[in-house]
Amino acid sequence: MEPMESTLDPAKASGSAAARTTAAPATAGQLTPRDVRIATWICFFxxxxxxxxxxxxxxxxxxxxAEVGWAPAQSTAVNTWVTAGTALVAFAVGPLVDRIGRRKGILISVVGAAIASLLTAVAGWAVGIVGGIGVVLLILVRSAAGLGYAEQSVNAAYLNELFAHAYADPAKARRRGLIYSLVQSGWPIGSVLAAASIYLLFPVGGWALCFVVAAFPAIFIVIAGRWLKESPQFEAHRHANTNGSPLAEAFRGESLRSTVVIGLSFLLNWVGVLVFAILGTSLLSAPDGKDIPFTNALVILVVSNATAFAGYVFHGWLGDRIGRRNTIAIGWILCGASFTAMLLAPSGDFAVVVALYSAGLFFLIGPFSALLFFNGESFPVRTRATGGSIINAGGQVGAIISSFLVTLALGAGWTWSTAAFWIGCVPIFASGLLILAARNVNPRTVRQD
Incomplete structure (x- = not known):
């Protein structure tokens, strides 16, 4: 994240910022390029x-x-309820962050997820001891862990506002998306770390130890949080004593179009994400899918996460040049085309199928780095975190809808390939087209309100 070295000279920025923003002068003057670099690294971790x-x-x-004796249907049901709980938690975080601030929101999200990780070990043991009550406890705990999922929308709002101050010069504003894409690349890195920890810790202490160890990194974030500074835009908003409900305002005025259009696009896209990114191995290995012996978890992990990392960086870079809305649309339309070609490719052809699958993931996952930053550009400060959280929660709603439709389709006798086209490719195509109805934002402009 070395590009942060090129932030504006505070002495030069302070004079021009006064004419462009209502931020409190003292706050804006205190935010240095070093502060922005530190915040960027902390948000990444x-x-x-x-x-x-x-x-x-x-x-x-x-x-x-397997340990508590759940049948596959029970396991799927628990995961569905956890996904629903995650959506509710992610939805609730935004209005809170628009009231208490971005810095506190980041710390609450990380610490809350860490506590939920510790409690997961306890809840898992409770399932084996008290049965149904333990299952309810586990669902509640893992729903609270949705604070971790919600953290990405808080990150997006916070860094969007910091970068608006640090990159007020239009020539340098074009680097914001690329830098944010590096922060968002924490998804594939975190996924690899999770897989590695399971490989190392599971033989030692079972699944419970994996969750206990997962809580400790939060200590680092809490300590590092002392160096986080609140964004000048939020401070200006707070000093102005602006009243109103962020949730209600997200569905009024200029925010309404962004909330509805981007939110529905995100939801539709997540319908496809579940089919190809989460259930991808089932599709690839099913005899009525692509009939590929793609059961090697390491190969799948390397392909999917390497593709995701490259996709994040590419789409972040492209969004800085042609605009984030257009980048998202192009990426998701090409994604739909790639996965459609994969479904039409001869079954059993490992090289062709994996190449098209990788291309599909590149264009499916990569645009999310542009999308999350685009959220921040699309909302004023008073509804930025709320709007982002509504859109973020929509992804989990899309996952629930997709899971239901896939189960229904396969139960009705559809093949995996047919189900993947109608429940995967079509919604992804639609999401790419629908996002074009969102308000376009010139990547050279910096929003200060």
């Missing part, structure tokens, strides 16, 4: 550790299910 805990549950659920 906060997101990496949040993802680390978030993906652990999905990775370890089969082991937990």
């Amino acid at each position: 906060a997101w990496t550790f949040a993802v680390y805990d978030f993906v652990l549950f999905g990775n370890l659920l089969p082991v937990l299910a």
Whole structure:
């Protein structure tokens, strides 16, 4: 994240910022390029550790299910309820952050996810002892762990506002998306760390130890949090004593269009994400799918996460040049085309299928780095975190809808390939087209309100 060295000279920025923003002069003057660099690194590690805990549950659920004697249907039901709880928590975080501030929101998200990780070990043991009550406790605890998932929307709002101050010069504003894409790359890095921790810790202390260890990185974030400074835009908003409900305002005025259009696009896209990114191995290995012996977890992990990292950086870079809305649309439309070609490719052809699968993931996952930063550009400061959290929660709603539709389709006798096209490719195509209805934002402009 070395590009942060090129932030504006505070002495030069302070004079021009006074004419462009209502931020309190003292606050804006205190935010130095070094502060922005530190905040960028802290947000990167906060997101990496949040993802680390978030993906652990999905990775370890089969082991937990086997230990407590759940049938596959029970395991799926628990995961569905956890996903619903995650959506509610992610939705609730935004209005809170628009009231208490971005800095506190980051710390609450990370610490809350860490506590939930510790309690997951306790809840898992309770399932084996008290049955149904333990299951309810586990669902509640893992829903609270949705604070980790919500952390990405808080990060996006916070860094968008810091970068607006540090990159007020239009020539330098074009680097914001690339830098944010490096922060968002904490997703594949956190996923790899989670897989590595399971490999190392599971033989020693089982699934419970993995969750206990996942809580410790939060200590680092809490300590590092003392160097985080609140964004000048939020401070200006707070000093202005602006009243109103962020949740209600997210559905009024200029925020309404962004909330509805981007939110529905995100939801539709996540319908496809579940099919190709989360259930991808089932599709690839099913005889009525692509009939590929793609059961090597390490190969899948390397392909998917390397593709995700490259996709984040590429789409972050491209968004700085042609605009984030256009980048998202192009990426998701090409994603739909790549996965459609994969489904039409001869079954069993490992090289062709994996190449098209990788291309699909590149264009599916990569645009999220542009999307999350685009959220911040699309909302005023008073609704920025709330709007972002509504959109973020929509992803989990899309996952629930997709899971239901896939189960229904396969139960009705559809093949995996047919289900993947109608429930995966079509919603992804639609999300790429729908996002074009969002308000376009010139990547050279910097929003100060």
